[in-house]
Each structure stands twice: as C-alpha cells, then as structure tokens.
Amino acid sequence: MSQRTPHAARPDLQADCGNCFGLCCVALPFARSADFAANKAAGTPCGNLQEDYRCGIHERLRDSGYPGCTVFDCFGAGQKVSQVTFAGRGWREEPGTARTMYEVFPVMRQLHELLRYATEALDLAAAGPVHRDLRRAVERLDALTRDTAGTLLATDVAALRAEVNTLLLRASELVRAGVPGRKKDHRGADLMGARLRGAGLRGASLRGSCLIAADLSGADLRDADLIGADLRDADLAGADLTGALFLTQAQLNAARGDRATRLPAGLERPRHWTASA
Structure with missing residues (x-):
C-alpha cells in the first residue's frame, strides 16, 4: 500500500519541551529501575530538571540511566497545558497553580493521544466511511483541550476514549480489509x-x-x-x-x-x- 500523508506534521501533537514547564519531569512519578536511575514522587521535580525547565541530561538520558524518559511522549500536551491552560505562567512563578497543573497534565496527555490517533485515521483514504465522525471527534477533542482546567478535570476521559476508540477500530478494519489474504x-x-x-x-x-x-x-x-x-x-x-x-x-x-x-x-x-x- 502507498505511503500516507504524515500525521505527525501537526506540530501541536508533537512535544515542544521549549514551551513546556517540564511537566513530565515534575507531575509524574517514577521508581528506581532499569528505566530510571532514581526514585521520584509525583509532584516532585526530577533532580535533572534545570531552572529554565529544561532537562540537564537530555542528550545522554540512556547513558545516564534514564531510558524510561526516552520512551515517553506527551503528544504535545505539555506545551498545551503550559501555554494555553495556564497562559504561560509556570509552577515556579505561581506555586499556587502547581497542584492543579500537575492534575491537568495527564488528562491533557490522554486527550492529545486521542487527537493524534484520530488525526492519523483521517489520513487513511480507506477509512473514508468514518471520516465524517472522525472530523467531529477531532473538533470536539481540540475544543476540549482549549477549555479551562476545571472543565478538563471534570471530563470523563474513559468514556471519551471508548467513543473515539470505536471509530479508530472501524478505521483500522476498513484499511486492513484491503490487505490481501x-x-x-x-x-x-x-x-x-x-x-x-x-x-x-x-x-x-x-x-x-x-x-x-x-x-x-x-x-x-x-x-x-x-x-x-x-x-x-x-x-x-x-x-x-x-x-x-x-x-x-x-x-x-x-x-x-x-x-x-x-x-x-x-x-x-x-x-x-x-x-x-
């Protein structure tokens, strides 16, 4: 089958660490293991996070014992929370927002992940019969990601994921039906x-x-x-x-x-x- 238009061309669905407040390095926990060289509790900054919200060992994560960081993708949720939900005001500058910001981040990540998959499905010509519903889903998800922190935290992400997954499954079936055998x-x-x-x-x-x-x-x-x-x-x-x-x-x-x-x-x-x- 022919190569498709790259869905990854949407910059808002790619991590932009330069416009994020290091949320994956703060909000999420990790345990010392083959993936991480140290323990870190949720809401506690990683010891490698610098004052400018950048990772001090980003170019040598694997060699430094942090391969787990290299396989995490926020799908652009980090910069969305940082620059849209909280209007560019970081948790260091406004500590009172920190807890809410950390709670919103995993919700936003799930929404961006769904957006990423739904956007890819729209690139699939064979999935044409569900494109209309997929476009509606993308519009709904996109609007939700731009809503307030309160609305995001009140979202039933599991129900939303189930709805979108039904469309993704149908898109997959339509594409794979064209594969011989x-x-x-x-x-x-x-x-x-x-x-x-x-x-x-x-x-x-x-x-x-x-x-x-x-x-x-x-x-x-x-x-x-x-x-x-x-x-x-x-x-x-x-x-x-x-x-x-x-x-x-x-x-x-x-x-x-x-x-x-x-x-x-x-x-x-x-x-x-x-x-x-």
Whole structure:
C-alpha cells in the first residue's frame, strides 16, 4: 500500500519541551529501575530538571540511566497545558497553580493521544466511511483541550476514549480489509518474548498486545494495527513497518531495530538503533 500523508506534521501533537514547564519531569512519578536511575514522587521535580525547565541530561538520558524518559511522549500536551491552560505562567512563578497543573497534565496527555490517533485515521483514504465522525471527534477533542482546567478535570476521559476508540477500530478494519489474504488477530495477546522472526503479520491486529522482548526481526508488519502494543525491547531488526497503523515514535524508541528496519512515513529511526546496527 502507498505511503500516507504524515500525521505527525501537526506540530501541536508533537512535544515542544521549549514551551513546556517540564511537566513530565515534575507531575509524574517514577521508581528506581532499569528505566530510571532514581526514585521520584509525583509532584516532585526530577533532580535533572534545570531552572529554565529544561532537562540537564537530555542528550545522554540512556547513558545516564534514564531510558524510561526516552520512551515517553506527551503528544504535545505539555506545551498545551503550559501555554494555553495556564497562559504561560509556570509552577515556579505561581506555586499556587502547581497542584492543579500537575492534575491537568495527564488528562491533557490522554486527550492529545486521542487527537493524534484520530488525526492519523483521517489520513487513511480507506477509512473514508468514518471520516465524517472522525472530523467531529477531532473538533470536539481540540475544543476540549482549549477549555479551562476545571472543565478538563471534570471530563470523563474513559468514556471519551471508548467513543473515539470505536471509530479508530472501524478505521483500522476498513484499511486492513484491503490487505490481501487472511489477517491474524492478536488483539490483546500476551506475546512476551515470542519468537516471531520473519512472521507474516501484514494487516494483523496487534492492538494492545504485549510484545515485550519479542523477536520480530524480519517480520512483515505492513499495515498492521499496533495501537497500544507494548514494544519494549522488541527486536525489529529488518522488519517492515511500512504503513503500520497508529504506531508512535515512543513505541519505536522502546524497541530495538537497525538500518534495515522500514518505518512508516513521519516517524524517525531512533538514534540508539544506529549504534546497534
């Protein structure tokens, strides 16, 4: 199938750390592990966060013991909360806003994630039958992200996610129906460590599947639905992900691959892949 218009072209759905108050470095907790070199409680600034809200080790996160930071994506929620919801007034300058800001951030992230997926679905020509409903969903989500902190905190995100997911699922089915042959259904499957080297998974549903440390080297994942799939430490060396549906940069950053891995338009080859190629 042909390459599609990159959905990632929308700058508001990409993280812009220069216009964010380091919210992912403050609002969210993390525990000392293989992903993080230290413990940090929610609402406590990371020790690497500088006075200008920038990360002091951003260029060497993996080498410094913070690979978990490299696989997090706020989908542009950070700058939206910082510059729109709180009109450019940071938690350091106005400490009284801090708690509300930290509570709004994860809500905004979920909304931006839904916007990102719905926007991608609008790029799918085969999903034309649901484009009208998708456009309405995008307009509704976009308007909500620009509303007040109180409205955002009162939003039933779970219900909204269920509504949008119905449209995303239908869009996926319409696109994958055009893939020849029988498509495999591994939706929600536990495939941790699975040996899928060279597997024919074109047009497959891998929605929400656990693919941690799975061997997908050389696999055919063209037009496969990968929304919510856990690809941490999955081997994608030589795999073909052309046209993969709802694949995010964060998922790629969490996986392993090489120069032979084929990616969808709009996504970049992680730097640590090149080092291991």
